[in-house]
Amino acid sequence: MTVLTIILLAMVTFLTRYLFIHPKLPLNIGPRLERFLSYSGPTVLTAIWVPIIFVEHGKFNSDWSNPYLIAAIIAIIVAKVTRNVYLTIGLSVSVFVLCKFYLFT
Amino acid sequence: MSSNAKTSVLNQALKKGFWDMLPLNLAVIPWGILCGSLAIQRGFSEFESMLMPALVFAGAVQLVSIELIASNTSIITLLFTAFIISSRHFLYGLALRHKMKQLTTKWRLSLGFLLTDELFALSGHKRSFVGKVRCYYALAAGGSFYVNWLIWNALGVTAGNIFPDLTELGLEFAIAATFIAIVIPAVVNLPTLVSIVVAGVLAVVFELWHWQFGLVAAAVIAMFSGYSCELLLKRMNRGLSE
Numbered sequence: 001m002t003v004l005t006i007i008l009l010a011m012v013t014f015l016t017r018y019l020f021i022h023p024k025l026p027l028n029i030g031p032r033l034e035r036f037l038s039y040s041g042p043t044v045l046t047a048i049w050v051p052i053i054f055v056e057h058g059k060f061n062s063d064w065s066n067p068y069l070i071a072a073i074i075a076i077i078v079a080k081v082t083r084n085v086y087l088t089i090g091l092s093v094s095v096f097v098l099c100k101f102y103l104f105t
Numbered sequence: 106m107s108s109n110a111k112t113s114v115l116n117q118a119l120k121k122g123f124w125d126m127l128p129l130n131l132a133v134i135p136w137g138i139l140c141g142s143l144a145i146q147r148g149f150s151e152f153e154s155m156l157m158p159a160l161v162f163a164g165a166v167q168l169v170s171i172e173l174i175a176s177n178t179s180i181i182t183l184l185f186t187a188f189i190i191s192s193r194h195f196l197y198g199l200a201l202r203h204k205m206k207q208l209t210t211k212w213r214l215s216l217g218f219l220l221t222d223e224l225f226a227l228s229g230h231k232r233s234f235v236g237k238v239r240c241y242y243a244l245a246a247g248g249s250f251y252v253n254w255l256i257w258n259a260l261g262v263t264a265g266n267i268f269p270d271l272t273e274l275g276l277e278f279a280i281a282a283t284f285i286a287i288v289i290p291a292v293v294n295l296p297t298l299v300s301i302v303v304a305g306v307l308a309v310v311f312e313l314w315h316w317q318f319g320l321v322a323a324a325v326i327a328m329f330s331g332y333s334c335e336l337l338l339k340r341m342n343r344g345l346s347e
C-alpha cells in the first residue's frame with residue numbers, strides 16, 4: 001500500500017517537472033510571456049536563499065550576531081565585485097564557519 | 106573535430122557539471138540523512154524508505170509526505186500537498202521549455218526527472234541544454250545530485266539513529282552562498298533588482314506564515330513586479346524620445 005502511495009507521489013513530482021517541457025503540450029510561449037519568464041531564475045533562487053538567511057526555527061532573525069546574515073553580506077559583496085562563483089562560495093562559507101563556530105559561540 | 110577531441114570536450118563538461126554541483130551536494134547532506142532516518146522512525150520499511158528518494162527525489166515533499174503518511178492522512182490531501190510543494194517546478198519547465206522541448210526523448214525524460222531546484226540554479230546560461238556538451242554538463246550536475254541524494258538517504262535509513270541532528274550545523278548556508286553567487290551577477294538592471302527584492306521580502310513573510318505555496322507565490326509576484334517595471338521603463342523611454 002505504501003509502495004503504491006510512493007509511486008503516486010513520484011508521479012506528482014515528475015509531472016510538475018516534466019509537463020511544460022513536453023513538446024506535444026499545446027502551449028506556445030509568446031514574446032511577452034517569455035520576458036515575464038526571464039525573471040524566474042533570479043526570483044525563485046532569491047525566494048529560496050533569503051529565508052535561509054533570515055528565518056530560523058520559524059522566527060525572523062536580523063540580529064548582527066546571526067552568522068547567516070554576516071556571511072550573506074560578504075557573499076553579496078564578493079559576488080558583486082568579482083562575479084566569481086567559486087570565490088563567492090569559498091569566502092562566504094569561510095566567514096560563516098568562523099562566525100558560527102568561533103566568534104558567536 | 107576528431108573523436109578524441111570530442112571525447113575530451115564531453116569529459117570536461119561532465120567534470121564541470123560535477124564540480125559546479127558539489128557545494129549544493131554537500132549542503133543537502135543533513136537533509137538526506139534526515140529524510141532517510143525519519144522514514145524509518147515513522148515505520149516505513151527499508152525498501153519503502155529508499156523508494157522515496159529514488160522515485161520522488163524531492164526533499165521537502167519527502168519530509169512532509171512521510172509525516173502525512175505516518176499520520177494516516179487521506180491520499181487526496183497527501184497528493185494535493187505534494188503538488189503544492191512541488192508546483193514551483195512548473196516555473197522551471199516553463200522557463201526552459203523552448204530549449205528542453207527540442208531535446209530527444211531520452212535526454213528530455215532524464216534531464217526532466219533530474220530538474221530539481223539545484224539543477225535549475227545551474228541552468229541560467231543562455232545556451233543551457235542546447236547541444237550535446239551542455240546536456241552532458243546538466244547530466245553530470247543533475248546525476249551527481251541524484252546519486253548524492255540516494256547515498257545520504259541510505260545512510261539515514263541504515264544508520265539514522267547514530268547521527269545527531271546535523272540540520273543545526275548550518276550546511277544549508279552553502280545553498281544560500283551558491284544562489285547568491287549565481288543571482289547577484291545577474292542583477293544588471295533596475296527591473297531585475299526590483300524583482301529580487303520583492304522575491305526576498307515576500308518569501309520571508311510567507312515563510313513566517315508557514316504557507317506551503319509561499320515560495321511559488323513570492324516568485325510569481327516578483328516576476329510580475331520585474332516585468333511591470335521593465336514595461337514602465339520602456340514606456341518612459343518612449344515618452345522621452347517622442
